[in-house]
Amino acid sequence: IAGITQAPTSQILAAGRRMTLRCTQDMRHNAMYWYRQDLGLGLRLIHYSNTAGTTGKGEVPDGYSVSRANTDDFPLTLASAVPSQTSVYFCASSVLRETGELFFGEGSRLTVL
């Protein structure tokens, strides 16, 4: 069982370029999330989706967009990358019920130059 698969693992990107981070889960979880992790700032929620077809904004949504066309996939897009978006990005999923365990992917390290 793969759980959460993220791609790419690592990417260096020029400022102003468009980038999509991919996230796929095989656990049939309803809810999916994107977090960014920065040194000294912990994990901050970017966007989330509680069911296919719905999305919501987290704590730091500016400069990012998401879509949830089906249960398994939850891509995160940076329309025009900026250096402040250099971070490690984690996708996560959970069963949609009373708040419970988040299952995280291995992360995507993005560097914007």
Place this chain on the structure above:
Amino acid sequence: GENVEQHPSTLSVQEGDSAVIKCTYSDSASNYFPWYKQELGKGPQLIIDIRSNVGEKKDQRIAVTLNKTAKHFSLHITETQPEDSAVYFCAAGGYQTQGGSEKLVFGKGTKLTVNP
């Protein structure tokens, strides 16, 4: 909204000693308090959680205590081993009987080093 403070940011202990990490939260409506362990190069993984109707929960060498009046909760690791070395995150939130985990707010993390 919720604000979670976590201390210390780094903690170094000798193998076999105990380690304690403390978190405070601001929203009295929060009712779910998980702890995640993140090993180098990996995603965070849930190690223990507690809900507001419980004061303490144990799982082998780890335990979590919750004081709702004071709005703080702590992670206790006894008989530490080198493999306990990792970054630990607390989180607070919940208060939805039907919903996802989007209300969870994470602390900034504690880097625990267990020296052999």
